[in-house]
Amino acid sequence: MPPVEAWQKVYVDAEKFVANDPHAKTTNCIQCHGGQGNTTDMAAAHKGVVTDPTANAESTTKLCGTCHADITKAQVKSLHFDAHGYDTIIGQRLGTAPESHRAWDKADANHCSSCHTTCGQCHISQPTSVGGGLISGHQFKKTQAFTRTCNGCHGSRIDSEFTGKNEGVPADVHWTKAGMPCFKCHTGQELHGMGAAAGAKERYDGKPAPACLDCHPTVAPGKGQVMQHNVHGDKLACQVCHAVENKSCYSCHVQTTDKGEPFYKIEPSVMTFKIGLNPKKSADRPWNYVVLRHAPVDPDSFAFYGKDVLANFNALPTWKYATPHNIQRVTPQNKTCDSCHGNEKIFLSEKDLKPYEVQANKSVIPTKLPPKTGQ
Amino acid sequence: MRSIARHRSRVALAIAAVLIIGALLAACGGGQPAPAPTQVAQAPAPTQAAATQPPPTQAPPTNTAIPPTMTTAPVATTAPTLAPIATAAPAATKAVTTTAPVAVAATAADAASCVKCHTDEASLQKLAKAEEPKEKLSEGEG
Numbered sequence: 001m002p003p004v005e006a007w008q009k010v011y012v013d014a015e016k017f018v019a020n021d022p023h024a025k026t027t028n029c030i031q032c033h034g035g036q037g038n039t040t041d042m043a044a045a046h047k048g049v050v051t052d053p054t055a056n057a058e059s060t061t062k063l064c065g066t067c068h069a070d071i072t073k074a075q076v077k078s079l080h081f082d083a084h085g086y087d088t089i090i091g092q093r094l095g096t097a098p099e100s101h102r103a104w105d106k107a108d109a110n111h112c113s114s115c116h117t118t119c120g121q122c123h124i125s126q127p128t129s130v131g132g133g134l135i136s137g138h139q140f141k142k143t144q145a146f147t148r149t150c151n152g153c154h155g156s157r158i159d160s161e162f163t164g165k166n167e168g169v170p171a172d173v174h175w176t177k178a179g180m181p182c183f184k185c186h187t188g189q190e191l192h193g194m195g196a197a198a199g200a201k202e203r204y205d206g207k208p209a210p211a212c213l214d215c216h217p218t219v220a221p222g223k224g225q226v227m228q229h230n231v232h233g234d235k236l237a238c239q240v241c242h243a244v245e246n247k248s249c250y251s252c253h254v255q256t257t258d259k260g261e262p263f264y265k266i267e268p269s270v271m272t273f274k275i276g277l278n279p280k281k282s283a284d285r286p287w288n289y290v291v292l293r294h295a296p297v298d299p300d301s302f303a304f305y306g307k308d309v310l311a312n313f314n315a316l317p318t319w320k321y322a323t324p325h326n327i328q329r330v331t332p333q334n335k336t337c338d339s340c341h342g343n344e345k346i347f348l349s350e351k352d353l354k355p356y357e358v359q360a361n362k363s364v365i366p367t368k369l370p371p372k373t374g375q
Numbered sequence: 376m377r378s379i380a381r382h383r384s385r386v387a388l389a390i391a392a393v394l395i396i397g398a399l400l401a402a403c404g405g406g407q408p409a410p411a412p413t414q415v416a417q418a419p420a421p422t423q424a425a426a427t428q429p430p431p432t433q434a435p436p437t438n439t440a441i442p443p444t445m446t447t448a449p450v451a452t453t454a455p456t457l458a459p460i461a462t463a464a465p466a467a468t469k470a471v472t473t474t475a476p477v478a479v480a481a482t483a484a485d486a487a488s489c490v491k492c493h494t495d496e497a498s499l500q501k502l503a504k505a506e507e508p509k510e511k512l513s514e515g516e517g
Contacts, residue, residue: 006506007499014494028486029493037485042502045488131506138493156516249516263512 001126001152004133009125013137023140032063052128054119057081064119071192075119078193078200083116085202093297095311103306110262111254115153122191127152146182154182157247157269162325166271169245172326185210204321207284212238228334237278237290239323241334245271246324248294255304266296273333275340276348276364280321292348292364293322299356314360319348342372 018024030037035049054060057076065072079085086108094100114129121127123141125134130152135144151159164171174180187210189195196209218224221233228241252266276292278285295318302309333340340346348365350358492498 005503007496007503010493010503011496011499012490012493014490018490018494029489030486035489037488040488040492042492045492252515257512261509261512264515264517265513266515266517269516 001130001155002147004126004131009131009133011134011137013139016137016139021139026067027063051132052118052120052125054121055128060119071188071194072119074194074198075192078191078197079203080117080122080191080193083113085200086112088202089316090297090310092315093310093312095308097308097311099306100309100311103302103309107254107302107305107309110256110260111264114262117153121152122149129153142188143181143183150182157249158325161246164326166245166247166326169271169326170328173328204280204285234286235288237285237287237323239291239327240275240287240289241340242327242329242331243273243291243324244326244328244331245273246291246293246322246326248272248274249296250294251298251301252296253298253301253303270294272352273346274319274348274352275333275346275366276317276319276361277366278321279317279364285321289366291322291324292317292319293324294318295320313356317361317364318357319352319361319364337373337375341370344369 012018029035032053033049033051034053036045036047039045050059053063060076061072064075075081090104090108094104115127117127121132123144124138125132126148135141135148147159160166161169162172162175164176170176174185178184183191190197190209193200196207200206213220219226219229219238221230224230232241247269248271249269250267252264254262254264256262272293274292275289278287278290279292280290281287297310297313297318299310299313333343333346347369348361350365353361492502
């Protein structure tokens with residue numbers, strides 16, 4: 001995220017916000033942020049100020065829900081709001097011991113759920129996790145610049161892929177050729193946990209949304225003239241042929257200082273391109289093969305919080321379902337048939353695993369590769 | 376002869392007096408003629424006339440109504456204050472509408488100092504301080 005000056009972080013634009021934003025006409029500073037009026041003393045004025053009044057469900061419902069009831073109702077249950085996707089995934093690895101769950105709750109509060117977002121942290125300011133700061137002089141915008149919002153949390157991996165910041169790896173064609181911002185595909189419905197995203201327990205719950213076919217209906221098997229699309233049918237996710245190297249992360253360990261300040265240590269990320277069996281196979285995601293990336297989980301990632309917190313470590317693969325954001329029409333693996341068929345390098349195998357994760361990944365390692373075709 | 380003439384004149388006077396009295400009685404409506412009550416019965420006409428007059432009688436109340444209108448004028452002064460709220464929260468729950476006007480009116484003034492300072496670029500540049508960078512404890516990409 002580009003740095004923002006301290007004064008800019010709290011600058012309110014008299015024209016854009018105070019004079020013209022409807023929200024400034026319906027409420028005032030103190031009603032949302034608290035603090036003390038009728039004083040020019042800075043410290044006194046800021047006593048009791050709440051930087052983000054939409055940080056909890058109750059206040060969000062009270063403030064935003066008054067006019068935006070449907071959105072607010074969904075938002076406070078969305079993945080974005082409380083990051084419960086972590087609970088869904090890590091929860092499966094916890095095992096049955098109550099101590100594990102207590103330990104996870106602590107770790108989650110210290111390290112994971114602080115990365116959640118709120119109405120304010122998308123529509124008014126930068127996310128708190130990157131230091132906050134008003135965007136557009138406190139003007140409420142339906143869509144702020146993704147460089148100031150989405151990138152705060154999805155910058156190091158997704159933005160780097162999408163805009164080509166990974167050395168030697170091209171940016172996504174949707175960015176280079178169409179300049180599409182995140183919101184072009186990821187609609188308000190999805191981001192607020194509405195429609196197909198309602199009730200999602202994790203990112204890849206339910207139907208793919210957005211789906212490539214939403215904009216490219218003729219690439220569906222039998223719907224167009226491209227032989228490869230028709231031949232592969234529903235066997236391959238689009239990214240298998242059209243994504244390139246993406247970021248895999250390893251061995252994240254979390255803990256706190258004596259003063260309770262949370263921190264982490266993680267191994268350097270590695271650019272990988274691995275195809276594996278679909279761990280999320282369903283009627284909604286019927287493909288046999290998908291792109292996988294390594295999640296930074298280790299059996300002792302939460303050891304600071306207790307012994308064997310991830311007692312059920314093998315419940316899920318550490319190579320997880322992925323949708324890299326660096327789509328290309330032509331990729332190394334789709335240049336010819338045998339660029340992929342029989343190409344050991346691009347299929348996940350035990351060689352790619354540490355000994356302690358072999359068991360966890362058995363379900364996603366192809367037992368045999370698609371045979372070479374000679375083409 | 377003279378007495379006969381005197382007698383005749385007295386009789387003529389008496390008759391004339393009787394006629395005059397009769398005529399007077401008739402003119403005054405007094406006496407027997409029943410039509411008099413009938414005429415009273417016709418009084419409705421003038422009574423209706425009176426009924427027509429009430430409007431003029433009511434007119435003063437109309438004039439009196441003006442002051443009340445004047446009295447409500449100040450309400451109109453408060454209307455603008457209410458207007459934004461109505462715009463603000465049409466669906467914005469009626470409960471809020473009940474209390475919001477007062478709250479907004481009261482705190483809008485309070486918030487003026489917030490706005491004054493936070494819209495003043497020069498003041499903010501003087502007063503806003505960057506948070507001291509925390510010691511970087513974490514290692515690796517976040």
